[in-house]
Amino acid sequence: MTSFDYAASPDPIRNDLADAHRRQWQRIANTGTWLTGAQRVAVAEETRWARDCALCRERKRALSPFAVDGEHDHAGVLPAPMVDEIHRVTTDAARLSQKWFESLLEQGLSADAYVEALGVAVCTISIDGFHHAMGLPVEPLPEPNDGEPTRERPDDLVEGEAWVPMRAPKGLSAELGLPAGQAPYVIRALSLVPAEVHAWDDLSAAQYLNKQQMMRFEKVRAIDRSQIELVAGRVSALNECFY
Amino acid sequence: MLRASIEYSGSGGQLGGITEGSKAGDAGIEHGERLTAFADAAVSGDPAALATARDALREAAGSAVVVDAAGVIGNFQRMVRIADGSGIPLDTMVDTMSSDIREDLGLEGFESRRLAEQGALAKLFAPVARGAAMLGLRIAGRRGRR
Numbered sequence: 234m235t236s237f238d239y240a241a242s243p244d245p246i247r248n249d250l251a252d253a254h255r256r257q258w259q260r261i262a263n264t265g266t267w268l269t270g271a272q273r274v275a276v277a278e279e280t281r282w283a284r285d286c287a288l289c290r291e292r293k294r295a296l297s298p299f300a301v302d303g304e305h306d307h308a309g310v311l312p313a314p315m316v317d318e319i320h321r322v323t324t325d326a327a328r329l330s331q332k333w334f335e336s337l338l339e340q341g342l343s344a345d346a347y348v349e350a351l352g353v354a355v356c357t358i359s360i361d362g363f364h365h366a367m368g369l370p371v372e373p374l375p376e377p378n379d380g381e382p383t384r385e386r387p388d389d390l391v392e393g394e395a396w397v398p399m400r401a402p403k404g405l406s407a408e409l410g411l412p413a414g415q416a417p418y419v420i421r422a423l424s425l426v427p428a429e430v431h432a433w434d435d436l437s438a439a440q441y442l443n444k445q446q447m448m449r450f451e452k453v454r455a456i457d458r459s460q461i462e463l464v465a466g467r468v469s470a471l472n473e474c475f476y
Numbered sequence: 477m478l479r480a481s482i483e484y485s486g487s488g489g490q491l492g493g494i495t496e497g498s499k500a501g502d503a504g505i506e507h508g509e510r511l512t513a514f515a516d517a518a519v520s521g522d523p524a525a526l527a528t529a530r531d532a533l534r535e536a537a538g539s540a541v542v543v544d545a546a547g548v549i550g551n552f553q554r555m556v557r558i559a560d561g562s563g564i565p566l567d568t569m570v571d572t573m574s575s576d577i578r579e580d581l582g583l584e585g586f587e588s589r590r591l592a593e594q595g596a597l598a599k600l601f602a603p604v605a606r607g608a609a610m611l612g613l614r615i616a617g618r619r620g621r622r
Binding site: 243244245246247250318322323326327329331334348351354355356358359360361362363365366367368394395396397399417418419421422423433436437439440441454455456457458459460461462463464465466467468469470471472474 | 477495497503505506507508511512514515516518519520521523526527530534537538539540541542543544545546547548549550551552553554555556557558559560561562563564565566567
């Protein structure tokens, strides 16, 4: 069976979108840098559990999400700190805190695994979000592939600019074809696990704009740049995202 | 980016659609009201409202617009979580260029407004830098439309 077969959609879906979604699903199934293929697919699955999690609903209603204790409804595959990461990122990301992030590290989650899980989770949320907006059922998750994580850490990491270590702008900007030394924080955010940045880049090019199109303002989609940024800004505001 | 694209296009659009959604009407942007209604319904999780908003947008603007808007919605469901989940600050240039509209739109009250504190020098030169950048975009837009 072909994944992401959009033939049944009442609105014809661009081939480049379907292709990008297939590549992301394949990538999620593959062994990662710090997580196995099975763990990565489990991360994707956990984002779907989070949407129906009773604890997450209760925390979302609470004045402070850290005032409510309990256990998440979860798939039972991943360690508790990673389950908490994925559930909170999925359901209440605007109220995350550095103190909470550090508490996950104290519970044994590495910053590297945190960033890789974040990359896989947001990719799944994004593609599921597209399906939801289009009125399409979510795609079944892929079968994981075997293999051992590479556990390779970049050697140009900078600490202290964000909660997570990030690569310095110079090397990353060269790798991504950005102006020399100019990699914005939102691109560097996942760079502790470089494969997740490249995945971000690939999916953004199909769902939003590629980096070159971002720097220009010509119309390249059925909606022009003002319309694109209106939708982007509105979604960010509804998520109470300051950025 | 919305303000920059408005300056580039010379459309006279407004930023109210970001915080007020469809209540702001089209806000000077073609199909603006239907686009924000679609975004609102997609984020709200109400399937009936979403179907209504999607149908309305399709009827007014066509299927390709629905697909492209859904792509942007999916993309920014991801971007906000990357930013919030990694604890990144605002880039200095973005901070400088957007300080006035953040105030106007009430974004300073968001919980995720925590790491990005502008330096005194950036605050001092922000209006000049903004003015120069917007002028540049208007000129580039006029050239692009010729």
